[in-house]
Amino acid sequence: MKRFRLGIIINPLAGLGGSVALKGSDGVAVEAIAKGAIPKAQMRMQQALNVILPFMKQIDIITASGDMGGSLCRQMGFSTQEVYSAVETTSTETTTAIDTQHAVKCLLDHQLDLLLFAGGDGTARDIYAVVDDSFPVLGVPAGVKIHSGVYGITPHASGLVVSMLLKGELVSLMSADIMDIDEIAFRQGIVKAKRFGEMTVPAAPRYIQAVKMGGKEVDELVLADIAADVIESMDDELYIMGSGSTVAAVMEDLGLDNTLLGVDVIHHKSVIAKDVTAQQLLALIADKKMYPRAKLVITLIGGQGHILGRGNQQLSPELIRQLEKDDILILATKTKLKALEGRPLIVDSGDPELDKALTGYYKIVTGYHDYVMYQVANPDLVEN
The missing domain is CATH 3.40.50 (Rossmann fold)
Structure with missing residues (x-):
């Protein structure tokens, strides 16, 4: 043979x-x-x-x-x-x-x-x-x-x-x-x-990623609604603001400078660290006396569905493991979710065991007091 x-x-x-x-x-x-x-x-x-x-x-x-x-x-x-x-x-x-x-x-x-x-x-x-x-x-x-x-x-x-x-x-x-x-x-x-x-x-579409859809969201009203919902819920937590235009809309509504293609950190609605590295993030959340709880705000890559592991490697497995599921806020317009045509959201953190642990249904913020439940379920982790 x-x-x-x-x-x-x-x-x-x-x-x-x-x-x-x-x-x-x-x-x-x-x-x-x-x-x-x-x-x-x-x-x-x-x-x-x-x-x-x-x-x-x-x-x-x-x-x-x-x-x-x-x-x-x-x-x-x-x-x-x-x-x-x-x-x-x-x-x-x-x-x-x-x-x-x-x-x-x-x-x-x-x-x-x-x-x-x-x-x-x-x-x-x-x-x-x-x-x-x-x-x-x-x-x-x-x-x-x-x-x-x-x-x-x-x-x-x-x-x-x-x-x-x-x-x-x-x-x-x-x-x-x-x-x-x-x-x-x-x-x-x-x-x-x-x-x-x-x-x-x-040709294995279940396992091969789509080409990323580029461009800033055109529906500014929807982004403003998403931002209003997130801002209304903000309290004393440390907020780790991921990359992308949807998260950028939250920063804009707060009147804060934003690193569109990086990760910023805010506390009491003020920026305390800009364009941070993975190690800087770990150092921040390690200060439990100052920041007893941290939340992560992320969005998905249009067309692909990745929420971790594409352009945001600063969000390391070590960081994610210190967050509860409810501490991960996923923002997306319904247009972006519909474009996935039923395919799940994907995490590719670099740690397969963590990726498995992160599977399940998440509440996605799609507007002001408007949410949908959507699945994170890497297709490649499902045994045939």
Whole structure:
């Protein structure tokens, strides 16, 4: 029986800037590490590969050396062939977009059945520059900004798609958009998204994320109603205000400066910390004498349904575990919820056990004293 030839590429820099509020990793990896960022792309790929461990005997992995794939795959016990070596790839400060592209070119010379990569939109663009739409790929979400449609909704979901192929299930192929934004503008609160092309991915809509719907909400009256409801309920708690235009409407109604694409913290309706990092948030809520209770205000990404793990990695699993379910306020217009066409909201915190714990029905604020119950239920966590 022919063994499945799986290409693996990991961008060691992916996601470094998220937890330290740098809005991305392009060009700021050294700064992110200096701020205390911990590389997580290896862990994200490991979560995907854990799903296919039962099929280990029928898989040959073709990859690059060191942190770009080889070290992890060998450590997990897979039959591994390294066909590209970047200079000092064990250091997350050395690999570049050129390394990704050169590695992909080498991998494609080895008759792969699928290329699985961990990264963000920048990584997807680098791979697209080599493979175009001529070869099936699948992304493991590990970046800060993930607008492209080539990724699984979570790392576990990406692994499930590969397992479907290994089981011999009939999986069609579909084209998915490659999207990316200008990170310099993004750090200034401006979203400039651009479509760069398409790549071919396994057609498993249950597990593959949609392309993010961009743009500020046009229904200002609804946003004002949502803001009024949240503000009316505010008391002595510490409020962690997530990113996005719906949360920004609350800040605007309070007359407060807002970091549209970051996380701010308010207390007694005043900003006490702007554009905070994950560690800064943990330090704030650790002061139980000053802030005995904290609440998190978040919204969903239009078209995708993610409420955690896309553009708000500052909201770490360590933070979320310290909150009660009732402390998580989810805001959304009914238009955004209807656009999901019944698909659940998704959490991709980086901690699969926490993601499971967060499933269930939540009260979504959709207007002034107007709420709907909506499910958080990652499809990839449901056993077939």
